[in-house]
Amino acid sequence: MESAEYVVVGGGVVGTATAWSLAGRGAEVTLLEANELASGASGGPGRRGVRAGGRDLRELPLARRAQELWPELDTLLGAPTGYQRDGRLSLYDVEIAGTSGWQSLPAKVQAQQAAGVPCEIVDRARLDEMQPGIADEVEFALYTPNDGTADHPATTRAFAKAAVERGATIAEHTGVTRFSPNEDGSVVLHLDGGDRLKATRGVVLAANRSIPRLLLDSAGVTLPMWEKATQVTFVAAPTGFALNHAVGHPRRSLSVKMTDEGSVMLSGGRPGGWDPVTGVGTPDPVVLRTALADLAATLPALSDVDVLAVDNNRADTSTTDLIPVIDTVPGMASVFVGTGWSGHGFALAPAVAEAFTNWALDGERPDSVRPFTFERLGATRPN
Numbered sequence: 001m002e003s004a005e006y007v008v009v010g011g012g013v014v015g016t017a018t019a020w021s022l023a024g025r026g027a028e029v030t031l032l033e034a035n036e037l038a039s040g041a042s043g044g045p046g047r048r049g050v051r052a053g054g055r056d057l058r059e060l061p062l063a064r065r066a067q068e069l070w071p072e073l074d075t076l077l078g079a080p081t082g083y084q085r086d087g088r089l090s091l092y093d094v095e096i097a098g099t100s101g102w103q104s105l106p107a108k109v110q111a112q113q114a115a116g117v118p119c120e121i122v123d124r125a126r127l128d129e130m131q132p133g134i135a136d137e138v139e140f141a142l143y144t145p146n147d148g149t150a151d152h153p154a155t156t157r158a159f160a161k162a163a164v165e166r167g168a169t170i171a172e173h174t175g176v177t178r179f180s181p182n183e184d185g186s187v188v189l190h191l192d193g194g195d196r197l198k199a200t201r202g203v204v205l206a207a208n209r210s211i212p213r214l215l216l217d218s219a220g221v222t223l224p225m226w227e228k229a230t231q232v233t234f235v236a237a238p239t240g241f242a243l244n245h246a247v248g249h250p251r252r253s254l255s256v257k258m259t260d261e262g263s264v265m266l267s268g269g270r271p272g273g274w275d276p277v278t279g280v281g282t283p284d285p286v287v288l289r290t291a292l293a294d295l296a297a298t299l300p301a302l303s304d305v306d307v308l309a310v311d312n313n314r315a316d317t318s319t320t321d322l323i324p325v326i327d328t329v330p331g332m333a334s335v336f337v338g339t340g341w342s343g344h345g346f347a348l349a350p351a352v353a354e355a356f357t358n359w360a361l362d363g364e365r366p367d368s369v370r371p372f373t374f375e376r377l378g379a380t381r382p383n
C-alpha cells in the first residue's frame with residue numbers, strides 16, 4: 001500500500017489551501033479529488049465575497065486572520081487569485097425585528113471592531129458620495145473597508161499549483177469511499193476501484209457535501225447538515241453604471257457584485273432547486289423574480305435589466321447555527337474535518353488551512369476554531 005504523511009480528501013479551495021499550507025511546513029501531502037479541482041462549491045461562474053463584515057461573531061477571529069492572509073496570496077502562490085479589496089456596503093432601511101434593522105448598527109460596529117474587523121456607520125450623505133444610485137429608503141450603511149471579492153476557481157487552482165511546487169501530490173479522478181483509522185493514528189483511505197492509501201500521520205476531510213456520507217460509512221457519525229445551491233443571477237449593467245464597492249442588503253438577502261466581464265452578479269443566499277443525488281441544480285423562477293425586484297428596489301438604475309444567466313449548479317453545506325464544523329472526528333484525533341460552511345467557506349479558507357496545519361503539526365486545537373465543534377450540533381460517535 002502506498003502512503004503519505006497527510007492525505008487531504010477534496011480539491012476545493014479548503015483542500016488545496018490545506019495541502020499548500022501543510023506542504024509549506026515540510027509535511028508530505030497527497031490530495032485526492034474525486035472529479036477535477038474546483039468541481040464543487042469552489043467552482044462555477046462569477047466571484048465570491050471575501051468578507052468578515054456581518055459574519056457571526058464566533059467566526060470573526062478566523063475571518064480576521066483570513067483578511068490578513070488574502071492580500072499576500074497572489075505573491076505567495078505565484079498565481080492570480082483575482083482578489084480585490086474594494087470594501088463592502090451593507091444597506092439598512094426600515095427598522096425591523098432581528099438583526100437586519102439599523103438600530104443594531106452601533107452594537108455591531110462595537111463587536112466587530114473588538115474582534116479586529118474595521119467597520120463604520122455611513123450616513124445617507126456619505127453613502128451618496130461612496131455609491132451613487134442607492135434607493136432613497138436606505139438610511140444608513142455599514143462599511144467594511146477590508147472586505148473584497150476574488151475568483152474562486154482561480155484561487156483553488158492557484159493553491160493547487162503552489163502546493164505541487166512545494167512537493168505535494170495531487171490525484172484527480174480519485175474518490176475516497178471510506179476511511180479506517182488505526183490505533184497508532186494512521187488512517188487507511190479506501191479508494192474508488194479498490195486501491196488503498198495510508199495516511200501515516202493524519203487525514204483532512206475537505207470533501208464538503210460528501211463528508212456526511214464518509215463519516216456515516218466510516219465512523220457511524222451522523223452529521224446534521226444540508227446542501228444549499230444558492231441561485232446566482234447575472235444581469236447586463238446599463239452604460240455608465242459602476243459599483244465602487246460590493247453592496248449587500250441584509251433585510252432583502254441581496255448581495256451585488258461586479259464581475260470581471262462587467263456584468264452585475266446577484267446572490268445573497270436564496271437557493272434554487274437542487275438534486276443532491278445528481279448534483280444538478282434547476283433555476284427557480286420565483287427566486288429569480290425576487291432577486292430582480294430586490295435589485296430594482298435597492299439600485300433603481302438596475303430596474304429594467306437584461307438577464308444574462310442564472311446558475312445554481314453548485315451547492316455548499318449548511319448547519320443549523322450557520323457556522324461551520326472544523327473539528328476532529330469524535331474519538332479520532334488524526335481525522336480532521338472542515339464542512340458546513342454555510343456560504344462562508346471561500347473567504348475563510350486561507351485561515352482554515354493554516355489552523356488545520358498548526359493543529360495537525362503542533363497537536364493543539366487553535367483558539368480560532370474552538371467554536372466549530374461536532375458536539376454542538378449533537379453529532380457524536382456511537383459507543
Ligand SMILES: Cc1cc2nc3c(=O)[nH]c(=O)nc-3n(C[C@H](O)[C@H](O)[C@H](O)COP(=O)(O)OP(=O)(O)OC[C@H]3O[C@@H](n4cnc5c(N)ncnc54)[C@H](O)[C@@H]3O)c2cc1C
Nearest residue numbers: 010012013014034040041042049176210341344345346347
Ligand atoms: C453560489 C455560491 C455562492 C457562494 N458565495 C460565497 C461567498 O460570497 N463567500 C464565501 O466565503 N463563500 C461563498 N460560498 C461558499 C464557498 O464557495 C464554499 O464554502 C467553499 O467553496 C467550500 O470549499 P470546500 O473546498 O470545502 O468544498 P468544495 O469546493 O465543495 O470542494 C469539495 C471537493 O471534494 C470533492 N469530493 C467530494 N467527495 C469526494 C470524495 N469522496 N473523494 C474525493 N474527493 C471528493 C468534490 O469533487 C469537490 O471538488 C458560496 C457557495 C456557493 C455555492
